[in-house]
Amino acid sequence: MTARAPAKVNLLLQSGPRRADGYHELLTVFQALSLADDVTATPAPRWGVSVRAAVRPDVSAEGHHGEASSGEASSGGSRPGGVDVSAVPLDEGNIALQAALLLARETGAGGPVHLSIRKGVPVAGGMAGGSADAAAALVACDALWGTGLGLDGLAELGAELGSDVPFAVHGRTAVGTGRGERLVPVLTASTWAWVLLPAGHGLSTPRVYAEFDALVEAGRLAPDAAPGERLRAVEAALRSGDPHALGAALGNDLEPAALSLAPELAGTLEAGRAAGAVGALVSGSGPTVALLATSPRSAREIAARLRAQGRTALTAMAPAPGAHVLEPVLASAGPARTDD
Ligand code: C5P
Numbered sequence: 062m063t064a065r066a067p068a069k070v071n072l073l074l075q076s077g078p079r080r081a082d083g084y085h086e087l088l089t090v091f092q093a094l095s096l097a098d099d100v101t102a103t104p105a106p107r108w109g110v111s112v113r114a115a116v117r118p119d120v121s122a123e124g125h126h127g128e129a130s131s132g133e134a135s136s137g138g139s140r141p142g143g144v145d146v147s148a149v150p151l152d153e154g155n156i157a158l159q160a161a162l163l164l165a166r167e168t169g170a171g172g173p174v175h176l177s178i179r180k181g182v183p184v185a186g187g188m189a190g191g192s193a194d195a196a197a198a199l200v201a202c203d204a205l206w207g208t209g210l211g212l213d214g215l216a217e218l219g220a221e222l223g224s225d226v227p228f229a230v231h232g233r234t235a236v237g238t239g240r241g242e243r244l245v246p247v248l249t250a251s252t253w254a255w256v257l258l259p260a261g262h263g264l265s266t267p268r269v270y271a272e273f274d275a276l277v278e279a280g281r282l283a284p285d286a287a288p289g290e291r292l293r294a295v296e297a298a299l300r301s302g303d304p305h306a307l308g309a310a311l312g313n314d315l316e317p318a319a320l321s322l323a324p325e326l327a328g329t330l331e332a333g334r335a336a337g338a339v340g341a342l343v344s345g346s347g348p349t350v351a352l353l354a355t356s357p358r359s360a361r362e363i364a365a366r367l368r369a370q371g372r373t374a375l376t377a378m379a380p381a382p383g384a385h386v387l388e389p390v391l392a393s394a395g396p397a398r399t400d401d
Contacts, residue, residue, distance in 0.1 A: 062205045063101040066197035066229045066384035067093035068181075068188040068377070070255065070344045070351045072307070073295045075288040076314045079274055084224070084240045088288045090247065090295050091225075093232035094255060094377040098180050098190060099387065100157055100197035102205050105175035110151055110158045114143030115181040144180045144190075148263065156191045157198035160222055164202050164210075167218060171206035185263025187319075187345035189225040196229035196384040204386045212383070216244075225345075232383025234299065236292065249380060251302030253353065254360040256338065257375040258329055258367065260348035264319060269346035272318035282317055304355045308340025311353065319347030326350060329372075336366040 069091045077086035099115070153159065157176050165171045176198055182190030199215045202208075210218070212230055219226030224240035235244040276282040285291060291312055298306035320326050326343060329350045333341040337359060338352035354360035357378065364374035 062103075062201045063099055063387045063389075064197040064201035064204065064384055065097045065099045065387050066193035066200070067232050067381040068096040068098075068190060068193060069093055069225065069228060070188065070257075070342075070379070071313060072234075072299075072311055073291055074313045074315055074345065075285055075291060076270075076273060077284060078277065079270075085270060085273075086239065087237060087241045088292060089237040089241055090234065090292070090299075091228045091237055091241075091244075092234045092253070092379045093228070093381040093383065094188070094257075094379045095381045096181050096188070096257065096375060096377040097381065098178060098182050098193045098197055100179075100194055100201050101177040102161065102174040102198065102201040103177070104205070105173050108158060108162065108173045108175075110155045110176045110178065112146045112149045112151065112155075112178040112180060114146050115179045116143050144183055144259075146180050146184060148184050149178070149180070155194075156222055157194040160195040160198040160219065160226075161202045163218060163221065164199055164206075164208065164215075168206070168208040168210065170208045171202060174202060174205065176201075183257075183259040183263075183349055185265065186259050186349040187264065187266075187343065187347040188257070188349050189229055189345065192219075192223050192225035192229040193384075195219055195222045195226045199226075199230065200384040200386060215384075228383075230384050233380040236296075247296060247299055249299040249302070251299075251304075253304065253307065253379045254355070254357045255377045255379060256333070256352040256354060256360050256364045256367070257344070257377060258333060258350040258352065259373055259375070260323065260326070260329075260350075262323075262348065264322060264346055264348045266346040269315055269318050269322065272321050273315055276317055276321065282314070285314070304339050304353055308338070308353045311340045311342045313342045313345075315346050316343040319343045323348050332367060332370065332372070333363070336363045338363055 216227035216230040220242040340353035
């Protein structure tokens with residue numbers, strides 16, 4: 062049983078101060094991307110997990126979309142065109158395995174499964190790839206075991222594993238509050254074209270939040286006095302379907318913290334704007350930079366310009382659906398599509 066779950070960008074991420082439980086109170090807008098991870102759950106003698114990178118034709122060295130042959134990269138290293146999966150745990154530290162174990166424990170359903178993860182989402186990139194794996198594992202095991210929890214039940218369970226898991230279950234576009242786990246869907250008038258620039262390294266989310274706290278404490282970052290106004294601007298832009306309006310409304314309170322830890326991201330943002338993006342921001346806690354384009358064609362052109370500079374650039378459409386079971390024919394048809 063195979064399920065697919067999407068990566069996300071935060072169109073807006075406004076953070077309050079650290080709460081007593083260590084988390085930050087957020088006002089955020091998530092958008093799910095066509096960039097995705099697939100998780101296949103197969104009944105097995107004992108619990109286990111393996112991971113491999115989905116090869117994306119559109120990031121081949123030649124940069125010719127769709128011309129490279131599809132296939133799999135072997136696990137354990139970076140490879141042109143594929144995600145570096147070497148940092149993904151293969152024991153009970155793996156969040157997809159934790160999700161399957163939690164679902165079995167909570168419902169009493171099912172038995173041991175082997176989870177095979179095919180990653181299209183950069184690891185530790187600020188795009189909730191781990192949360193996507195958890196969401197896909199929940200949906201795949203639920204379909205295998207018939208737990209009857211429903212998507213809301215799975216999302217609620219997922220919140221125990223990570224703040225972004227409920228969004229990976231539901232997908233599309235949503236306002237998130239609390240830790241980011243309380244969601245209200247937002248309708249958008251349009252589809253949106255993105256270019257993603259993964260960094261050659263990851264950034265730890267707790268470290269970025271700690272840097273955010275340090276910047277606030279030092280008086281170098283002030284929480285937005287009227288966070289609702291930024292939210293209304295993003296919602297209005299989503300309704301209008303105008304990429305220029307959405308590009309102008311994008312914002313991420315964690316960006317200064319990510320830039321402080323990875324100063325080279327300032328150049329990446331600048332290169333994205335210079336290549337024709339109408340909006341550029343660090344995705345979540347980074348280090349992936351997300352660029353908004355005016356159309357899928359513009360996104361491909363921006364990506365080609367950036368690849369010509371030696372950067373890795375992926376294209377994706379949004380909003381994408383949340384975690385869902387893939388029909389067998391789709392599950393065997395090659396890597397996750399990342400483009401329109
Ligand atoms: O919930 P999740 O495990 O994804 O969070 C990882 C870390 O990110 C937390 O331990 C915390 O340091 C930080 N975080 C936060 N506030 C949030 C979400 C995450 O401080 N709203």
